[in-house]
Structure formats: C-alpha cells, structure tokens
Amino acid sequence: MSQPIVIIGSGLAGYAVARELRRLTTDKAVVMVTADHGGFYSKPMLSNALSTGKTPESIINGDAEKMAAQLNITIYSHTRVEAVDTSNQSVELSNGERLSYSALVMAIGADQVRLPLQGSGVSKILTINDVDDYKHFRDVLVDKKRVAIIGAGLIGCEFANDLSATGYQVDVIDISPQPLGRLLPPEAGAYLQQKLEAVGVNFHFNMTVESVDQTDTMMQLRLTNGEKIETEIVLSSVGLTPRINLAKKAGLLVNRGIVVNQLLQTSDKNIFALGDCAEVEGKVLPFVMPITHAARALAATLAGKPTPVVYPAMPVLVKTPACPTVVAPPESGHAGEWRVESNGEGVKAVFQNNSGSLLGFALLGQATAMKNELATKLPPILN
Missing domain, CATH: 3.50.50.60 (FAD/NAD(P)-binding domain)
Incomplete structure (x- = not known):
C-alpha cells in the first residue's frame, strides 16, 4: 500500500x-x-x-x-x-x-512580524494570526474602550474600521505618510484616511513607536516624534x-x-x-x-496530472466598509505612473506604463463598481 x-x-x-x-x-x-x-x-x-x-x-x-x-x-x-x-x-x-x-x-x-520595541509593556502587545489569538483579543477587549494599532496596512486598516465602528477609540501609527502606503497613490490614500477618520479613527503618520510602557491600567506608547499615546490595548499589525x-x-x-x-x-x-x-x-x-x-x-x-499554477490578475478587496476599497497593485519595479480621477464619491486610480497598458489599479468608494471591467485588462501575475 x-x-x-x-x-x-x-x-x-x-x-x-x-x-x-x-x-x-x-x-x-x-x-x-x-x-x-x-x-x-x-x-x-x-x-x-x-x-x-x-x-x-x-x-x-x-x-x-x-x-x-x-x-x-x-x-x-x-x-x-x-x-x-x-x-x-x-x-x-x-x-x-x-x-x-x-x-x-x-x-x-x-508569523506576524514583531517590532524590536522597548518598554515594560512590550510583552502585552497583541497580534492576531489565528482564531485563538482573536479569541484572546476579544477577551482582553471586555470593559476596554481604547485600542492602539501599530501598522496602517491592509489588516491594520480593517481592524481600525471594525473597532471604530463598534465604539472603540482607535489610534493607528504607521511610518508611511498614509494608510495602505504600499498599495495606494497619495490621492487615494488621503481619501481612505478621510473616510476612516470620519468614523473615528485617529492616524499618526510618518512616525513609528519607540517604546510601550505599562502604567497602572493603561499602556503608554512613545512615538519617534516624542508624542505619547495613552491606550488600554496595543495591537501590532505590521506584516507577515x-x-x-x-x-x-x-x-x-x-x-x-x-x-x-x-x-x-x-x-x-x-x-x-x-x-x-x-x-x-x-x-x-x-x-x-x-x-x-x-x-x-x-x-x-x-492526483497524478502535473499542473503548473497560473495566477491571473487577482484584485484584493479591503474590508473597510467606511470606504469600500479594491486594490490590484502593480508589480514592484514596473515602470509607469498613476493616473488618478477623484470626486466626493470615490477615487479611480490606474497605473499605466508609457504605452498606456494597464498594470494595476486602486478603486475607492463608488469607483469599486469598475473592478471587473478593469481586472480583465490587467496582465496575469504568473502564466
């Protein structure tokens, strides 16, 4: 056998x-x-x-x-x-x-990336990588109101939206100048920031956390600009x-x-x-x-039939109900530029090379309705 x-x-x-x-x-x-x-x-x-x-x-x-x-x-x-x-x-x-x-x-x-931070509260920093981590996070949330999130990437923004929408005071710290810094052009990042701030998220950009200290029932984050943030829970979401x-x-x-x-x-x-x-x-x-x-x-x-994997274009839906967002970022190193159209209802950003070929896009708000139309014009990721 x-x-x-x-x-x-x-x-x-x-x-x-x-x-x-x-x-x-x-x-x-x-x-x-x-x-x-x-x-x-x-x-x-x-x-x-x-x-x-x-x-x-x-x-x-x-x-x-x-x-x-x-x-x-x-x-x-x-x-x-x-x-x-x-x-x-x-x-x-x-x-x-x-x-x-x-x-x-x-x-x-x-694994979740853990930053090399200083301070007496570092061991209390939470990460969520599976349902057991999430259960612990939910248990810790009981009777708390303030959460600080390190990282304004995809997962950090999703948690920020979710927590803010359910009544928590949320601070988000990121070294980038905007949310989803690796995925969005500046105009689109500003739009997402505005929409998340409208539901109560407080952003701290162009800086990172130096130390996390436990002070009685609170946690104190010291940022690289000297600013201090008082919170009850610190959630790290800076990548995998x-x-x-x-x-x-x-x-x-x-x-x-x-x-x-x-x-x-x-x-x-x-x-x-x-x-x-x-x-x-x-x-x-x-x-x-x-x-x-x-x-x-x-x-x-x-099962016996050797089959190479093929990756078509695969836009990613960001779960931020305050600002519906779909991203299909261009591969790093590809020459081209972002062309952005925006109004109060949304942002359409397309990344094109010099010959006008579509290599990536970011759609926010009502512009997300164009996802399927644009996805068909993208090159495959791996063929």
Whole structure:
C-alpha cells in the first residue's frame, strides 16, 4: 500500500488542498498534521468579526473531527512536525511518532512580524494570526474602550474600521505618510484616511513607536516624534514573515519563503509548499485567491496530472466598509505612473506604463463598481 500524502497545516491552504484532492480522487490516503485544534475557518473574517456580530466560536465552520469525516482524511491536531527526513520520506512528530509520506505538503503559513520595541509593556502587545489569538483579543477587549494599532496596512486598516465602528477609540501609527502606503497613490490614500477618520479613527503618520510602557491600567506608547499615546490595548499589525524554519532545517531551498516552482515543488521533488509560507517563482502572495489557485493546481499534480499554477490578475478587496476599497497593485519595479480621477464619491486610480497598458489599479468608494471591467485588462501575475 502506498504511503499517504501528508499535509502540514490546517489553515485555508492545507484544507483547500485536501478538499480539491478529494474532488479528484477518493482513494489516496491523506494525513493532516496541525499544531492547533484543526478547526476550519476563514482567517480573513477575523478583521471584521466585531461589526458583523461573529464570535470566535461561530467563525469556526467545523472542528477537526467533522472535517476529517467530511474529507475522509486523518487529522493529528495539537501535534507539531519537529523534523522532516527527506532521505527516508518521513516526518517526526511532537508525540514521538514518525509518519512516512509519498508526498509532503507544507501549508504552514506565516508569523506576524514583531517590532524590536522597548518598554515594560512590550510583552502585552497583541497580534492576531489565528482564531485563538482573536479569541484572546476579544477577551482582553471586555470593559476596554481604547485600542492602539501599530501598522496602517491592509489588516491594520480593517481592524481600525471594525473597532471604530463598534465604539472603540482607535489610534493607528504607521511610518508611511498614509494608510495602505504600499498599495495606494497619495490621492487615494488621503481619501481612505478621510473616510476612516470620519468614523473615528485617529492616524499618526510618518512616525513609528519607540517604546510601550505599562502604567497602572493603561499602556503608554512613545512615538519617534516624542508624542505619547495613552491606550488600554496595543495591537501590532505590521506584516507577515513566512514560516521557513522547518524547510530550512530539512535542507530545502528558502529565500523570503519556501522556494517553489510553478508546480509548487520545492528543491525536493516529493515536497511541495503553498500559501503564506511559499515563494512561488519569486512571488509571496499572502491572499485568499492565490491560495485557491495554488490548491487547485497542486491537487491535480498530487492526483497524478502535473499542473503548473497560473495566477491571473487577482484584485484584493479591503474590508473597510467606511470606504469600500479594491486594490490590484502593480508589480514592484514596473515602470509607469498613476493616473488618478477623484470626486466626493470615490477615487479611480490606474497605473499605466508609457504605452498606456494597464498594470494595476486602486478603486475607492463608488469607483469599486469598475473592478471587473478593469481586472480583465490587467496582465496575469504568473502564466
């Protein structure tokens, strides 16, 4: 009997591969190993769960037992893969077991970046990377009113909107001059800032946090300009770093992420990676749509039909109801310029090269209605 396909990780990427594989074949044994409870949920729902009335418990669609039965797979929950033995095609588990594999899928995600800050309150800084983190955050929120968010990127803005809309006083600090500094041209950033400020978000731009100190029941943030912010909770949301240590320890090629080709194959032909941990042909894309495309392609490969992943243009919907926003940023290094049209109802920004070809866009407010029309004109991200 052939050895099972082993999937490390029970996030969206891991479950998407298992689900797509089951659509293609019912006879391949699949084992999933996960360090957490193994429940299936949509991680993007965490950043707007407060205003949508979702509790941490209601976000989980199925526990490990239900998912194992539904997908006809074996799930080891609360179990870590300590090491990968590539020569014997096996993994060593934290419970002492060894599992052999015919193919190994690394869907191990990414960690929240933690800034090297000073102060007595640094250990109290929260990050939200999974539903357990979110449950802890919700518990800490009880009887609190003031939250400071470090980072005005996509997730930071989504949490800021969600918290402000549910009655919290929110301060957001970022080294950029505007929200979504890496995704929007200045005019669009100013529009988003205005709309979020209108629902109560206080921004502090062009600076970062130097220290976080605990003072009785409050936390005090000292910014690089000397300003001090008093708050009750500090949430850090400054980006993700792919989890590469397990792959590195196994001797696999790593860079920013676990390096894979278009078959999502690592430097070992029997080991694959996808999702937030993977660097696909030089691209790290920690979003839902790339995971969906990658899972579909990888499942076909694992089922016996080698299928390279193809990424079409994949606009990202930012969950900021105060200012509906869709972004399809141009790839870094591409020559061109932003052309912006704006009025009180929205902003349409398109990034074009010298010949007028569309390479990216940002749509805010009513302009988001143009998403589908513009998306068809964008070049694929990977073909």
